[in-house]
Amino acid sequence: MRRTYVAIAALALFLWMPQIAGAAEYGFKWVTSIYADADGIGLKRPEGVACGEKRVVVADTGNRRLVRYGYDGDEVSAERVFPLGKSSPTVLQFNSKGDLYFLDGRDRRIVVLKASGERVGSLNPKSMPSSKEIVPKSFRIDGDDNIYILDIFSQQVIILDPDWQLSRTIPLPKDRGFFSDLAIDRQGKIYVVDSVEAVVHVAVKGAETFTRFTESMKELVNFPARLTIDAQGVLYLVDQNGSGLGLVAPDGASLGRRLGLGWNKSGLYYPSQICISAGGNVFIADRNNNRVQMFTVSAD
Amino acid sequence: MRPVRFRSFWVFLGAAAWLVVFAGTQANAANDFRLKKTSITDACVECHDEFVEILKRPFLHTPVAKGDCAGCHNPHTSKRAMLLDAESGKICQSCHEEMFEGEAQSSHRIFVQGKCFSCHDAHGSENKQNLIRAGSALCIECHDELGQKLATNKFEHDPVTDSCVECHDPHASKKSDNLLVDAQPSLCLDCHEANDASFKQVHKNYPVEKARCTACHNPHGSNTAGILFDNVHEPVAERACGECHTKSTSSSPFALKDVGLDLCEGCHYETVVDALNKSMVHWPMLDDRGCVNCHAPHASEEDFLLKGTQAEVCSECHTDTVDRQKRSRTEHPPIAEGACGECHAPHSSDNTFLINQPTAIEVCAKCHEWQRHSSHPIGEEIVDPRNANVTLECSSCHRTHGTEYEHFIYFRTKDELCVQCHTNLRR
Numbered sequence: 155m156r157r158t159y160v161a162i163a164a165l166a167l168f169l170w171m172p173q174i175a176g177a178a179e180y181g182f183k184w185v186t187s188i189y190a191d192a193d194g195i196g197l198k199r200p201e202g203v204a205c206g207e208k209r210v211v212v213a214d215t216g217n218r219r220l221v222r223y224g225y226d227g228d229e230v231s232a233e234r235v236f237p238l239g240k241s242s243p244t245v246l247q248f249n250s251k252g253d254l255y256f257l258d259g260r261d262r263r264i265v266v267l268k269a270s271g272e273r274v275g276s277l278n279p280k281s282m283p284s285s286k287e288i289v290p291k292s293f294r295i296d297g298d299d300n301i302y303i304l305d306i307f308s309q310q311v312i313i314l315d316p317d318w319q320l321s322r323t324i325p326l327p328k329d330r331g332f333f334s335d336l337a338i339d340r341q342g343k344i345y346v347v348d349s350v351e352a353v354v355h356v357a358v359k360g361a362e363t364f365t366r367f368t369e370s371m372k373e374l375v376n377f378p379a380r381l382t383i384d385a386q387g388v389l390y391l392v393d394q395n396g397s398g399l400g401l402v403a404p405d406g407a408s409l410g411r412r413l414g415l416g417w418n419k420s421g422l423y424y425p426s427q428i429c430i431s432a433g434g435n436v437f438i439a440d441r442n443n444n445r446v447q448m449f450t451v452s453a454d
Numbered sequence: 455m456r457p458v459r460f461r462s463f464w465v466f467l468g469a470a471a472w473l474v475v476f477a478g479t480q481a482n483a484a485n486d487f488r489l490k491k492t493s494i495t496d497a498c499v500e501c502h503d504e505f506v507e508i509l510k511r512p513f514l515h516t517p518v519a520k521g522d523c524a525g526c527h528n529p530h531t532s533k534r535a536m537l538l539d540a541e542s543g544k545i546c547q548s549c550h551e552e553m554f555e556g557e558a559q560s561s562h563r564i565f566v567q568g569k570c571f572s573c574h575d576a577h578g579s580e581n582k583q584n585l586i587r588a589g590s591a592l593c594i595e596c597h598d599e600l601g602q603k604l605a606t607n608k609f610e611h612d613p614v615t616d617s618c619v620e621c622h623d624p625h626a627s628k629k630s631d632n633l634l635v636d637a638q639p640s641l642c643l644d645c646h647e648a649n650d651a652s653f654k655q656v657h658k659n660y661p662v663e664k665a666r667c668t669a670c671h672n673p674h675g676s677n678t679a680g681i682l683f684d685n686v687h688e689p690v691a692e693r694a695c696g697e698c699h700t701k702s703t704s705s706s707p708f709a710l711k712d713v714g715l716d717l718c719e720g721c722h723y724e725t726v727v728d729a730l731n732k733s734m735v736h737w738p739m740l741d742d743r744g745c746v747n748c749h750a751p752h753a754s755e756e757d758f759l760l761k762g763t764q765a766e767v768c769s770e771c772h773t774d775t776v777d778r779q780k781r782s783r784t785e786h787p788p789i790a791e792g793a794c795g796e797c798h799a800p801h802s803s804d805n806t807f808l809i810n811q812p813t814a815i816e817v818c819a820k821c822h823e824w825q826r827h828s829s830h831p832i833g834e835e836i837v838d839p840r841n842a843n844v845t846l847e848c849s850s851c852h853r854t855h856g857t858e859y860e861h862f863i864y865f866r867t868k869d870e871l872c873v874q875c876h877t878n879l880r881r
Contacts, residue, residue: 189843196843199806216806242733260733262740287716289740306741307714332738332771350771376774395774415864417840417850417874424806442806444843 180388180401181452182412184420185228188212188446191221192232196444201426202246202256203439203446210437212446213243213256220246220254230448236271245427247295255295262289264303279312281320288312292335302344304336311336311344324357327364335381337389345389347381354389354402368406375400382428390428392438397422417443495521511578518577526576543568558626560633565625573624593618600674607675614674621673642667658695659702670752683753690752698751714744732802738771739801748800765792775855782856789855818848839875
C-alpha cells in the first residue's frame, strides 16, 4: 500500500516539475535597445520588427521607413534605411532570401522590397477567386518561405507558396471578437489570437479548421494584439494595452506574465510586434517608447 | 343484565378518556406555544399594532393570512434584521422554490440578490402578488431613465402602458435575454398578426416575422411613427429595403447585396474615402461585418445610428480600457461619461490611439486649457529623462483612462511619480 502512495507521489512530482521548470525558465534579461538610425534620427512609433541571426529590421512606422540593423551580442549597428514614401509599415517579415515584406497600414496591402531595397510591389496572391477582396491584418513567412495571411475581410487564413500561388485557405472560427495576429511553429501549426476574447486558436498542419487552443486569458493579458512562438513551442502574447507579455505553454497553460509598463530600460509602453531569432534573442517593437528592445530569455 | 351494565361502564369510561385526551390535544393545537393569546397573529399584533391595518389589505401573503408569523420570523431571536428566520431571498425560496428552478437565460439582478422585498410587500398589499406598486410604476422606480423616456414618447406601445410584465418576466427568463417571457419574434407575434395585409405591405413583403423586431422598433415606444427607434437609417425610413437587401421574393430575402464596408460605401462614399485615407484605420471597419460592428443598420436610439452608447459600443472590444475608468480612483469626465469620441476618431486617424488631434497634448488641451500657460514642462522640446527618444506629454505622468491612484498618475504617490525622472531627489 505504501509503495502505491510513494509511486503516486513520485508521479505527481514528475508531472508537476516541468511546470515549475517551465515557469522558472522564462526570465527575461534586457540586452540593449535600438533608438535611432546611423544618422541619429530617432525611431518614431515603431510597430514592426523582424529578426534573423545577425540582423534585425524595424518598421519605423511614424517615420514611414524600414531600418535594418546588424547585431553581434549586445552590439547593434544601423546598416541601412529604406524610405517608404506614404506607406505606414506595421507588421514586418523577411524571407530566406532577405526580401522584406511589410503590411502597409495605410493601404492595407502587403508590400515587398528586395533585400537591396528595390520595391517589388504589392503581394498579389495568384489563383485566388477574383471576387475575393483581401484585407490583411497580419501575416507571417515560415522557414520554407510560405506566406500566411490573416485576412479579416473573408475571415480566413490564406496560405501561399513561395511563388505566391494559393495553397489553401482555413476559415477563422466564427465565434470571435477580433483576430489580430498569427504565428507559425516549426511543425507548421498555425496559431491565431483573438484580441478581444484573449483566446488563441490553433490549426495543426493540414487541418481545415481552427480549434480552440486556450480558454480566455483575460486574467493574463488585457489585449493580446501580437503573437509569436519560440523553438520550444511557447507562445508569447504581446499585451498591447497591458504593456507586457503573457506566456503560454505548448499545452495551452499559462506561464504567467513577463515584463511590464515602463519607460526605463526593459519597461514597455504599448508594445507591438515581437520576434524571436533562431538564437533565442527576443526583439520587441516598444511602440510608444519609440524603440525596439532586445532581450535574452534566461533558463534560470 | 349484569354483563350488559358492565360493558356499558367500560364503553363510558373509554369515551370519557378519549374526550379528555382529544380536548387536550385540541387545546394544544390552538396554542402550541402556550401563548397568552389564542393565535400567533393575535400575540404579535398585540405589540405590532400596525398589522391591524395591514391585515385589512385585499392581498395578504399566505403565511400572514394563516396567522403564521413564525413562518418567516423567529419570535425569540435571530441573527438577522426583523428576526427573520433566514436571509430574505432564501426565506422566500423555502416556499417559492419553483421560481428558482431551471437555468435562466437572463435574470433580474435584484431577484438573484434575493431582494424580493424591493418589489413585494412580505405581509400584504393593495396589489396582486403583494406588489408594492401596481403596473409599470413599480418598475419605473428603478428604471427611471426609461420612465422619463416613456413620459415623452409620442408613439406608445400599449403593453408598456399597461404593465411591463406583458413582455418581461420580473424574476428570470428561461427563453430569452432582457427577461423577455419569450424570444423575439414569437413574443411580438403573440399580438401582431404577420399574415395581415397591412403588416405585409408596411414591411414591403419581407418576411420580418422571422427577424428580430427590435432591429428597427423600440418596444418601449418612441417619437417616430411605427415606434421605430428615433434615429432611422434613411433607406429604412423610405422603406427602401432593397437598397441593401436582395429582393423580398428572392430565396434569401435578407441577404445583403455586398459585404462589410463595400455595402455602405455606395452611399457613404465620402466618409469611407476620408477614413481610408488616414494612416491608421480602425480595423474592425474593414472586416466582414464592417460598419455594423459599431452601427445599427436599421434604426437606433443613439446618434450616428450607433448600436448603443459610445461606452457600450467601444467596450464590446475595449473592455479593459473602459473598465479601467470604472476602477480609477479619480474620474476623468469624458471617459466616465462614455464620450470616447471626445478624444478619439472612431474611423481612422493619422495618430496613434486614433486620437483626433495631431498630438496627445493637443487632445488634453481641448479641455485643460490652463495647461497652455502653466504646467510642468511638456512638449516636443522636453525630453523624457527616462527615455531619450520620448518627449514629455500629459500621458507621461497620467494614464488618461484611469489608474488606481489619485489624478490617474502611474504611481502610488506624487513623490514616487516625480522621482522617476528627478532621480536626484530620491530618498
